[in-house]
Amino acid sequence: MVERRRGGHEQDREETAQLIVQAARRLFMAHGYRAVSTRQVAEAVGLTQPALYHHFATKEELYVAVALGEVARLRGGMERLARREGSVRERLHGIARFMLNTVDYDFPMMYHDMGAELGEQSRATLGAAFYGGVIAPLAALFAEGQGAGELRGAGQGALTPSGAAGLFMAFAAHFLDRPLVGERAPTPGGVEARSALLIDLLFNGLAVKPEA
Amino acid sequence: MVERRRGGHEQDREETAQLIVQAARRLFMAHGYRAVSTRQVAEAVGLTQPALYHHFATKEELYVAVALGEVARLRGGMERLARREGSVRERLHGIARFMLNTVDYDFPMMYHDMGAELGEQSRATLGAAFYGGVIAPLAALFAEGQGAGELRGAGQGALTPSGAAGLFMAFAAHFLDRPLVGERAPTPGGVEARSALLIDLLFNGLAVKPEA
DNA sequence: GTCTATATCCTGATAGAC
DNA sequence: GTCTATCAGGATATAGAC
Numbered sequence: 504m505v506e507r508r509r510g511g512h513e514q515d516r517e518e519t520a521q522l523i524v525q526a527a528r529r530l531f532m533a534h535g536y537r538a539v540s541t542r543q544v545a546e547a548v549g550l551t552q553p554a555l556y557h558h559f560a561t562k563e564e565l566y567v568a569v570a571l572g573e574v575a576r577l578r579g580g581m582e583r584l585a586r587r588e589g590s591v592r593e594r595l596h597g598i599a600r601f602m603l604n605t606v607d608y609d610f611p612m613m614y615h616d617m618g619a620e621l622g623e624q625s626r627a628t629l630g631a632a633f634y635g636g637v638i639a640p641l642a643a644l645f646a647e648g649q650g651a652g653e654l655r656g657a658g659q660g661a662l663t664p665s666g667a668a669g670l671f672m673a674f675a676a677h678f679l680d681r682p683l684v685g686e687r688a689p690t691p692g693g694v695e696a697r698s699a700l701l702i703d704l705l706f707n708g709l710a711v712k713p714e715a
Numbered sequence: 716m717v718e719r720r721r722g723g724h725e726q727d728r729e730e731t732a733q734l735i736v737q738a739a740r741r742l743f744m745a746h747g748y749r750a751v752s753t754r755q756v757a758e759a760v761g762l763t764q765p766a767l768y769h770h771f772a773t774k775e776e777l778y779v780a781v782a783l784g785e786v787a788r789l790r791g792g793m794e795r796l797a798r799r800e801g802s803v804r805e806r807l808h809g810i811a812r813f814m815l816n817t818v819d820y821d822f823p824m825m826y827h828d829m830g831a832e833l834g835e836q837s838r839a840t841l842g843a844a845f846y847g848g849v850i851a852p853l854a855a856l857f858a859e860g861q862g863a864g865e866l867r868g869a870g871q872g873a874l875t876p877s878g879a880a881g882l883f884m885a886f887a888a889h890f891l892d893r894p895l896v897g898e899r900a901p902t903p904g905g906v907e908a909r910s911a912l913l914i915d916l917l918f919n920g921l922a923v924k925p926e927a
Numbered sequence: 928g929t930c931t932a933t934a935t936c937c938t939g940a941t942a943g944a945c
Numbered sequence: 946g947t948c949t950a951t952c953a954g955g956a957t958a959t960a961g962a963c
Binding site for chain 4: 768772
Binding site: 537615620645653703 | 747826878882912921
């Protein structure tokens with residue numbers, strides 16, 4: 504908002520780049536890196552395909568910009584919710600709600616694209632951003648819960664903090680309401696019901712509780 | 716083995732089709748449907764690319780054959796292990812071992828391919844096979860555990876049997892030792908340690924147990 | 928049943944006018 | 946900064962000889 508001082512052009516230099524990233528985000532996250540062509544991205548933003556190459560040198564560079572933006576968004580939400588007051592369980596519940604509410608793409612596919620479709624350098628860049636921005640804040644929260652005696656630690660046969668963070672992400676991916684194959688219906692209920700179930704299962708598991 | 720009575724040809728009609736499916740299985744499961752070309756499959760089995768089309772009408776048909784074979788393999792293992800004696804937990808542990816030992820591909824990617832890269836008819840065929848051959852046997856086992864009071868049922872705020880089966884598959888996918896992005900290391904330990912951890916977390920969760 | 932040759936299409940990326 | 950035109954390569958699939 505502070506940059507709008509040059510000329511009367513509505514779309515200054517950086518602005519169309521942002522529009523391209525937004526359009527690419529929707530397409531890449533819905534269909535995957537390989538399934539989306541640069542022509543589709545250009546058409547979605549009202550440009551011709553070669554115009555994209557004025558803003559991004561390669562398709563891969565565009566994907567990296569998309570993914571970095573998404574990691575930054577997740578990081579912001581997670582760090583904000585991790586700082587709230589309440590038990591570790593309550594804060595993790597908040598993060599679960601946040602993810603179920605705002606992640607509208609196929610998480611495993613993004614994971615696959617990052618690991619298999621990109622060059623080594625892009626992979627390293629995104630991997631570091633994902634680890635530092637998503638896994639690390641979650642791991643800190645789990646470590647706090649283990650220290651407070653709320654969660655089983657590695658000494659009690661469970662997981663390291665970052666292992667627990669990875670498991671949390673697997674739970675989140677499972678409870679995201681993506682369109683599923685075949686007859687398997689998504690977990691029913693709204694975000695509140697699904698996030699509560701997610702946390703309940705993550706903390707207590709499927710077995711009957713001893714006191715029940 | 717019973718069909719080997721025609722002529723001296725080592726590779727009768729159906730046999731090369733099987734070789735093609737095996738080669739395609741390795742490639743598709745390692746890199747995904749879109750990333751593997753029919754030329755690569757042909758080269759891996761020592762044929763030229765057009766020769767494939769004598770055995771399979773389209774690339775998609777070949778993929779369906781690959782996926783149906785894999786579902787049949789999983790079904791066989793699961794039904795065998797589900798019939799053993801022992802608690803539901805012990806039998807689920809056996810199935811977890813079986814999956815960690817024999818699934819060498821990227822499960823979420825196969826899932827994505829089935830849901831997004833194939834036509835409606837192939838998707839329906841594979842979805843039905845997957846549900847009937849993998850989800851249904853698991854769900855029957857979970858239903859048995861819920862009936863025996865070993866597992867929380869839907870009435871106790873947990874999951875339906877098929878919901879629990881889906882969660883089990885999510886756990887299995889998470890604990891498969893696929894090469895991961897960035898710095899996040901795979902869960903350490905061999906198959907026995909990882910399958911035991913999987914079952915422990917699935918049954919008891921991350922929270923400290925009341926009696927501990 | 929496998930081959931060579933090829934049709935047709937789509938891809939990412941570049942050249943150069945305006 | 947965006948356009949038109951195009952390159953070079955790879956994709957699936959087909960035609961027809963042997």
